Amino acid sequence: DAGITQSPRHKVTETGTPVTLRCHQTENHRYMYWYRQDPGHGLRLIHYSYGVKDTDKGEVSDGYSVSRSKTEDFLLTLESATSSQTSVYFCAIRGQGQETQYFGPGTRLLVL
Amino acid sequence: QKEVEQDPGPLSVPEGAIVSLNCTYSNSAFQYFMWYRQYSRKGPELLMYTYSSGNKEDGRFTAQVDKSSKYISLFIRDSQPSDSATYLCAMSENYGGSQGNLIFGKGTKLSVKP
Numbered sequence: 001d002a003g004i005t006q007s008p009r010h011k012v013t014e015t016g017t018p019v020t021l022r023c024h025q026t027e028n029h030r031y032m033y034w035y036r037q038d039p040g041h042g043l044r045l046i047h048y049s050y051g052v053k054d055t056d057k058g059e060v061s062d063g064y065s066v067s068r069s070k071t072e073d074f075l076l077t078l079e080s081a082t083s084s085q086t087s088v089y090f091c092a093i094r095g096q097g098q099e100t101q102y103f104g105p106g107t108r109l110l111v112l
Numbered sequence: 113q114k115e116v117e118q119d120p121g122p123l124s125v126p127e128g129a130i131v132s133l134n135c136t137y138s139n140s141a142f143q144y145f146m147w148y149r150q151y152s153r154k155g156p157e158l159l160m161y162t163y164s165s166g167n168k169e170d171g172r173f174t175a176q177v178d179k180s181s182k183y184i185s186l187f188i189r190d191s192q193p194s195d196s197a198t199y200l201c202a203m204s205e206n207y208g209g210s211q212g213n214l215i216f217g218k219g220t221k222l223s224v225k226p
Contacts, residue, residue, distance in 0.1 A: 042118075042218035043156070043200065090155055099207065100146050101214060103155035 003027040004104035006091050012110045019078040021107050023091030025071075031094040032074040033101060034058075034066065036087040043090065049074055081111045115139050118201055118217030127226050131188040135201035135217045138182065142203040142215075145177050147186045150198045150219065159199075160186065191224045198222070 003026040013019050023032060033048040035058075045058030047066040055066050063085060065077045078085055088108050092101040118135045125131055133147075144163055148156035160175040162168045162184075168175045174187040184203070188195055201217040 040218065043202075043216040045214070099144070099161050100158060100202075100204075102158065103148075105155045106153075 004091055004093055004102070006089075006104045006107050008107060009105065010108045012112065013081050014112050015082055016080050019081050019109065019111075021076045021089055021109070023074040023076070023104060025074075025093050027093060027095060028071055029093045029095040029098075030071075031096075031101075032068065033092040033094075034064075034074065034076045035090045035092065036060065036085075037090060037106075038087050046076065046089075081109075083111050085109065086111045115215050116201065116203060116217045119220055120218055122221040122223060124223045124225060125191055127191060127193060127224055129191050129224070131186075131191050131195070131222060131224075133186040133188075133199050133201075133220050133222070135184050135203075136182055137184075137203060137215075139203075139205070139215075140179075140182065141205045142179075144204045144207060145175070145184050146202040146214075147173075147175055148200040148202060150200060152197075156200055193224050193226050196223045 005024045007022045031050055034046040035043045037043050044060045046060055046064050047055055047058055049055045049068045052068055067075045088106050090106045091104040094101045116137045147160040149159045150156040162175050162177050165177045165179045172189045176185040198219040198221045200219045202214050204214045
């Protein structure tokens, strides 16, 4: 267990509504990441953070925003959800000096 | 051409078989190579981590990296039904992929039949 929780674990929403997913870590790690996983595409990076208030875009950032006001929380927001954002979302963390990233349990999002 | 190619399978083997999972890549700057295991409806968990070329063994698992061929492999000896999962390769140029540059293969789904 990498000390990561994600909430909610499952969500069904309608097109056009805003959605916020939360990633919470208990490890006080510096780096946090949001990925989406889709059949045929694998894991793709959406946004990542390298410190409080320090974030940057990943491969598939369009339609997503993030915020990190505390070390332990990294929020992913879909400002206006679309059906193409139906996916499984994973948060990952990495500590300074750690060799790689460690993943949370995921959030399944269905946009109708 | 994708940076990392991985046969999605599915791969089905009998219990006790030796399993070989592979990824090829195009970016010669990759130096750090990982294998993650992902059970159904769970998050990926780190299985093996290697730096540069060579072999690394951990119990029934062996990871091999051949940088000259841009090819990495994961071998599972004496496979068990509990090994049934999707295996993801991942790689990066920088230590830890901290700049967000951890690149994943699409994963190979493995089923080990009793």
